[in-house]
Amino acid sequence: MTEPFLELVDISKSYPGVVALDHVGLAVSPGEVIALIGENGAGKSTLMKVLGGVVEPSGGRIRVDGVERNALTVAEAITAGIAFVHQELNLFDNLDVAGNVFIGREPVHGGPLRLIDRKALYAKTQPLLDRLGADFAPDAPLAELSLAQRQLVEIMKALSLDARLVIMDEPTSSLTLSETDRLMRVIAALKAHGVSIIFITHRLNEVMQCADRAVVLRDGRMVGALTRAELSPAAMIRLMIGRDLKSLYVPPAAPPGEPVLDIVEAVTDTYPERTVSLSVRRGEILGLAGLVGSGRTELARAVFGVDALRGGAIKLNGEAIRVTNPRAAIDHGIYLIPEDRKGCGLLLDVSIAENISLPDLASYLRYFLVNTAQETKNARVQREQLKIRAPDVATTVGSLSGGNQQKVVLAKWLSMRPKVLIFDEPTRGVDVGAKQEIYEMLRRLTDAGVAILMISSDMEEVIGVSDRIAVMHEGAISGFLDRSQFSEHNVLQLAVGHAV
Amino acid sequence: NAADKKVLAFVVNGASDFWKIAEAGVKKAQGELPNYNLQLKYPEQAAAAVQQRMMDDLVAAGAAGIMVSAVDPKNQVEHLNKIASQTLLFTTDSDAPNSKRIAYIGSSNVDLGKDAGKLMLKALPNGGKCVGFVGLPGADNARERIEGVKETIKGSKVELVDVRGDEIDQTRAKRNVEDILAAMPDVSCLVGFYSYNTPRIYEVLKEAGKLGKIQIIGFDEDPITLGGVKEGAIAGTVVQQPFEWGYQGMKLMAKYIEGDKSGVPANGIIIVPGKVIDKSNVDDFMGSMKAMLKK
């Protein structure tokens, strides 16, 4: 192996009340793919932010090509050839795709005014799109792209840099299998060109696919490293959470009952000429799979009353109901955990407790006012149950790690009494240990009679957790699969519109 | 010791050059009243509430006498009475006859309007359409001047067809003149009711090459107005004598405080008449102004 060109030595970082990094070291050699794994809040993103110049470490040194520094700025990191795909997207929805990809590095005509060479801008963007197999145009306004498509834009940004090191912080968290596959190929190609990659993910099979070695963080400390030969899911899990995990699938306690939620020939805005019909039964987890943009989120939003349904009907326990806004849905016992936690799920600069109580404030009333003591108490219970890693329930949600934020979103709804739960990517960015806990919780809920519709782009999750799978393709259901028919192949076939 | 001197305050109704002349009068009075501290106060906005507040504060600060140009004398009576009960109160510029103020010293806006009306009749022997320009058409001084003009020209062929307001924004004041020239090609006389209106009229007509073809009647003594009068482009301007208000008023207040009440007539009204300035007397007037402002 060649000499490392970049080294982090004894990096520490503390926030008020939290030690995010505790004397962590990491060396990166050219052409090496390193997987950085660990539980939520282990410090992975923070470590990478130090490398990307976004966070200033409180201690330690950074050595780039033998030059030692205490910290990098964003500009220095870029000059040093470090490209960064952030965990939370950093895009501009007032610019188009090309504008976003080359932001900060626009090709110019020269001259003092530095006018943008628009031709070159679009010309340089197209190959990147092709490389990732994205189906949108370089001049598409970003505002019109879905979350997954935006994630691809963020990746293109890093690829366009001609970097020596590409950091990807959970790039696949909202990608489906086919995009992920393509990304794996891109990573392989980069590696072949001698580019190094640091890759953060909670999907361990991806680590198996592409990593040369895995570095494991726990509670801000490096707890171990696995070489390619030592890599196995079990080994990684053991290092990450300090124990073994059981298999994902737990069968329901009783066979599923009568349908609770019926979606009858629903029509949504994006696919006005297609209809969707499906029903979710009492006590079952119905997985909803599909490619990016197949219309699953759209369907969930319509059922929850965020968007108006263009046609069709929704029935709850056999009775047609009108859901014109989320409040109505909530009052009927239909809850949605949205895929976009930052935009739709949370108030970032508000405490955990207040976030949790928000949809259900009416039940905290005492003399017409909010009973904060009870609010805090309930939040503490939820924090225990979901193992939310935070100093206190008064902590603001924005300072939590991504996975812990997701748990807060779950906690919001679990403290109420659902009939139907719609999860849109329930474990996006959640670590394996917590995933296991969430799956167990889903099962507990279904055993208590709740019907669950679980939209997921994580193949392992869909196959591992669902009792039944529905697959969407371009705004319509292309087929249902029973447990006996479950396989990656079958799901993919349906997802691209073929019959099984 | 300045702090021991009795404070006499001249509270005006808003910032303008006009009050600079009054200030000159106040300064002259200060020279003759060494035992008093004379102040001229501008409220930051021409609003009754702001002015009332200012007077309350002056009383709180222990002023011995206040002479005020009330923003809205008709409706400020109660408040003026409150002030009058705590300190010596004179009014100036516009009177509040029903209040308990001791005296009013100033001109009569209706009379000033009448003077302007006469100027208009003289400038337009064959009659014609006139348009007026003013800052706040609703303010009492504007209304009274307009009333005076209308009264005088009633029955003649001279007509005041419109009065445009500009909120004391000079850009709009000038703009209004431009627009009226565009909208009414047959207008034959423009009247500037506030001091800055006349210069704006003069400039627009000059730029449009219509000086002399359209008559200008003005109020007050803006330098450009006076220049225009001298040049013959402005038929005449009606001026008040704020210098006298400031000078006489302050001296009268001091006397009154010292117990000599002979200067105040029974009805309490001391009118300082306005002056009509036209080509014949403009040079004299400019000379005396210069002399006044020099002090």
Add this chain to the structure above:
Amino acid sequence: MNKKDLSLLVLILVVGAVVAFINPRFLYVGNLSNTLNQVGMFGIFSIAEAFVIIIGGIELSVGSVIALLGVLFIDLIVNHDVNWMVAFAAIIASGLVIGLVHGALVTRMHIQPFVVTLCGLLIYRGAARYYTEDATAGFGFGASFPTLEWLTAGRTNLLGFPVPHSLVALIVVAAIAWVLLHRSVFGRYLYAVGKNEEAARYSGIRSERVMVSAYVICGGLTAFAAILFAMYTRSISPAVHGSFYELYAIAAAVLGGCSLRGGEGSIVGVVLGTVLLQVLQNLVNLLGIPSSLNFAVMGAVILIGVLADQYLVQRRQRVSTAKGRTQASLAAAPLEG
């Protein structure tokens, strides 16, 4: 009381102490009572403004509404001999309707609040002026409504201190607003909608209704303030009455910790902001500062106060482990994870 409110209080006390030192008349009962009377009137519509700012909106028509409704109120009771209680109710109702219209335009028609209320500013002012033909509306000499006058502009002696009733009104309004904002479910909703409307909607909050309510509350309180001002000045020149008051209101709210991005602000802060602005006005007159400098002094003191506060915040942060950058990013963009 949070830290921000505390530092505002300190600023007020410092300014007050300096003024009292230079001119002890600042502390005279009469002067304090006058200042508090102003605080009462200005505080009420500043609180009104705060409601709208907290949901992330803005209300620019405050001053014009005060002019229009003031004119109408005086006209009703003076010229149309309407019973003052009826007139009072009618004016408050008009304020609520104005708020409702603004709220509906913002939420239903998706017009920026700035545009809606700017048009309001222009239209109501014009309506007030047209209605009176630019003349002053007033009570005239001797017109007397003793109960109404006592209620709105009177003072009650309390241990030798003449407490202005407008201050009493402010205290009542502030107390209710405080409970509403900081303790009730509705208050939670206001903040949630101001912080992240989308997330609020996903949590089952009818964000449009909440937003409309904020405008309605604002309209109602502004109408109340309009009556108090009308009774204080007893005369209204529709062209200037209340002009720039929207800036006062916004300044008081912002000084009191409201962010124009929405989702922040406290009632105590807004009241303190009003107090500061009024003390500054009082100061200029008491210290004999040329009136032309009135605005400049106000601006300078606010700026110095905010700067000192910011300086202390930054120093505190530099001392603790967090670094300055965090703060910057918090202010500018939501946190990320």
Add this chain to the structure above:
Amino acid sequence: MNKKDLSLLVLILVVGAVVAFINPRFLYVGNLSNTLNQVGMFGIFSIAEAFVIIIGGIELSVGSVIALLGVLFIDLIVNHDVNWMVAFAAIIASGLVIGLVHGALVTRMHIQPFVVTLCGLLIYRGAARYYTEDATAGFGFGASFPTLEWLTAGRTNLLGFPVPHSLVALIVVAAIAWVLLHRSVFGRYLYAVGKNEEAARYSGIRSERVMVSAYVICGGLTAFAAILFAMYTRSISPAVHGSFYELYAIAAAVLGGCSLRGGEGSIVGVVLGTVLLQVLQNLVNLLGIPSSLNFAVMGAVILIGVLADQYLVQRRQRVSTAKGRTQASLAAAPLEG
């Protein structure tokens, strides 16, 4: 020209046609030239404002800066016999410095732009009034600076149409601003910083510098407008000159598609917004509408225009596949990850 600009243009044409129909003198060369002269002066500082609004800030001191710098300019050339070119340069430089100070306070001291520029509004107005002791600053009778006057307030005949030089200045300023905003890297950064400052920083953009530059540009352009206004009115009463112009500027910018949340707006839109506001002013005088209704007409036309536009947008959306929520949610919440 984007759709928003287009609908604004349509509104202007409709209003113009209606006015011309009622009073054909609207179309007379003299009247058009006068209106365009106003458009020139108002347009320049509206563009200045747009720069700051695009980066998500706000500049409230425009009117006060116009008063202060106008007073200084006249004072320099009239009373201190400074060569007008030197005075010109000095005033522009002062404008740039004012912008720099505002930018520094916003980015370094992290004070809300609203607070910084509100203090500016108060302080500069006070300074202007204090400097002249509240007297009017003006060119005396007959004072003459022929070259300067011709350059700033003159008109040049072009095919029989007297083109006001202020309009020429606006065209030059707008053209440069257009290239800068819509075609240069710097413009990209302005939009990026306005939309998502943190993301801009992560992309290696020196967002603080970009923000400061926006304030500096705004200051410089406002100073230029101040000179044009001074030469137009030839006299300045510091207490009122330019007051409320910040609202004009913001209104023009917002009409022209700028969002006060930052990151949006086009130069063409801002210029059209200015044109609309000036046509409305002209209309009131030409149609003989009472001056008291001036503001009301302006407010009503803006509101109707915006409503009609919004109505069309909503109908188009309901017809096409695009969803209404996009619009609402994009406006409400920052980008998410």
